[in-house]
Amino acid sequence: MNFLHEVFVWFNDPLNWQGTNGIAHRLLEHLALALAALVIACVIAVPAGLLLGRSRRKGSVAVNVANVGRAIPSFAILALGVIWIGIGYRPALIALVLLALPPIFVFTFTAVRQVDPATVEAARGMGMTEASVLRKVQLPIALPLMLDGIRLSAAAVIATTTLAALVGWGGLGRYIVDGFAVRDFVQVFGGVVLVAGMVLVSEAIFTLLLRFAVSPGIRRQRAPRRRQRRRDRPTAEVVERVVGA
């Protein structure tokens, strides 16, 4: 109880919010890096997923490569990045992008593949161009699952960004590293709370996105159906949970 009180005090102290090591700055630093990594990963993985998902050829090769990509430990990549680029935010950025890529790719790919071929065929039959079919039919239907993948990646990236502090960078990981160095666990805990808070905010944003950007017709399909028997199944999330921080 005492400990939690101290953490509360730490948050309340206005001094802790100012300056380079202040909460405000560290938050923004962390957010900037995480966001950059996520955006870059999306820019690469989403078009790749869409294109490969639409094509009729068996995509198992791409998915297998992506799955192997999931096996690669972020911290090790971070370390390798340091060798090639030096310390700072750049190796961290590369490691984080590599972390975020596989789930976004796999989810986007699967999402497009799962669009009912009959629907796509009907759209083509009506005279839509391929671009229109993608934009107006496949994308909206695939959107929920795609957003799921990005959401998972976002959570993983936010948490893993803390590792950047190990290679001399800043962000919320600094509180953990610096706090540990002087055995100031209040600071460490504060850092953890901030990271967790950021993840929660991210989840909330995605929930809102799902609510507003996804058509109600698709949303209702995803709602778990009332089963007269016992079980309700866990969804795709199960095995797709990414290598975390």
Place this chain on the structure above:
Amino acid sequence: MTPGSVLADEPLVRWDWVGDHLRYIWNLLVQHLELTFIAVGIGFAIAFVLALIALQWRPVYTPVNAVTGIMYAIPSLALFVLLVPITGLTTLTAEIALVSYTLQILFRSIVAGVDGVPDSVRESAAGMGYTRRRQLWTIELPLAVPVIMSGLRVATVTTVGLVPIAGYLGSDQGGLGQLIFTGLNRFFNTPLLVGAVLTVALAVVLDLTIVSVQRALTPWARRRGAES
């Protein structure tokens, strides 16, 4: 070597150093594997018990999922560090943290695997006279193996990647992470590279190994296609 790298003065790999320290590197590799297997083993045992309970009493699923999810969400570095005042700078600290990261994925995989058994198979088994227990162990769990092994794959690979971070806690922790931290602290490329590359290699090798074990355990999934 790109300019600007702090470690640019060093040649990329000093092979003589590697040669001198082969024994050391090997020991760290073994330690890394040990830490991984212990963590995944204990995590699997706990997750399995939790899963059996959740399969029997459905309401248990949500709280267990939530708790293990929260454990997973805590950044690894933070969890290692936060456990120190409780369990000290020991291997136990590292193991507790590593185990808790495996729990959610293993728990969900086991439950999802059993849930995924087709209703018709369940019904015909019950209708033939299987008891609940025998049905679970001889029909449902074997059929759940693919999904469970998927989860095991992710858990193992994740753990391999997290073990090095425990090296932050001290000089006898972290398996190959020792090499990485040595490299970072002393601005020395060689151990950094060796540690990082070996970690990645280990993760990939274990991933592929588990895939082959999974294929070996499920001969029925390999043969597809009906003859008329």
Place this chain on the structure above:
Amino acid sequence: MTDPEPAVGPEHQPGTVSQPEHAADSMIELAHVGKIFPGSARPAVGDLSFVVPEGEIAVLIGPSGCGKSTTLRMINRLIEPTSGTITVAGRDVHAVPAHELRLGIGYVIQQAGLFPHRTIAQNIGTVPRLLGWDKQRVGGRVDELMELVGLEQDLAERYPSELSGGQQQRVGVARALAADPPVLLMDEPFGAVDPIVRARLQGELLSLQQRLHKTILFVTHDIDEAIRLGDRMAVLNVGGVLEQYGPPTEVLAAPASEFVVEFLGAERGLKRLSLIPVSEAKLDPGPVVASSSSTSDARAVLDRERSDWVVVVDDGRLLGWVGEADLGPGTGRVGDAPVRPFAIRLRRQATLREALDTLISSPNRVAVVVDDDDRYLGLLDVTRIGDEIETVDP
């Protein structure tokens, strides 16, 4: 005369049940069985009572919501009844633990539910293994059953995913028969295969039954399947209400209520025809002449029967027919004249429905009926078949 009016026979009121005479012969007995699912306003099955005699196939049929599957599953307690008693082979189903009960009852479902991770041989041997038979005995039984249901031996080590739908269903049946249970419960087992395979499987079930004489309770929504397979039919209305229970010929000839009439659908008369073998119809003896008789005898028959052709038989065996013009002037043996074959020849076990179908789709007006040794039995034409529709069977 087009449609016969729906005959709600005076002796058949709704809920009429033709019970077997000896209760001791019964293998499955339902007495006032009911099922209400929790949270439901109305019962899935109301007060249901009927008896299935030993060695018969009883078919449960009705629209969706009539509770036929629910009823079936109450017998092996996959669903527990909320009221009433069920007795199988003289024992209350609640007298033993559920799984023990089920080990003694064969159960076949639509999707077969074969265990994907076990070979065909292992699937079939499931119940014997559960009962503790030794490996050799199980192996022998598996071979026996595979032959019985028509599966080649080399399929034994395959996995279910490698088999076709029809083969999988056969495995399902073999698996249910493995421990030689006296009772089989079948829930739309042939519903998931195409019509051709389904017809074949139905035929095989019938011949299997000839050999094994099991007591089978069979659920289907296909009225033609029910008519073909059932020794008895239970027509259920929504809520498990038993509208009629009796042999198919009886149900078709004398439906007990409007519901049954509607359910049997159009062409009820034609459906009945598919149950009557040609040999049971009143055949026309026809203008028959022995091949050894003279042409003048033949001409006498022609005059008498007012026909311009005769049937020629040799010692009872059918040879064909001969037209008036072929007899030629003068005398001689009928057998020496050019004898023509009949375009339509019906064996005695062909159904009247098949006969009608063949007659309608050919320019011929008449078909000849013979037995297995080609002995002449008589002639059949469309009018005679129509007469059969009008008779009410006992």
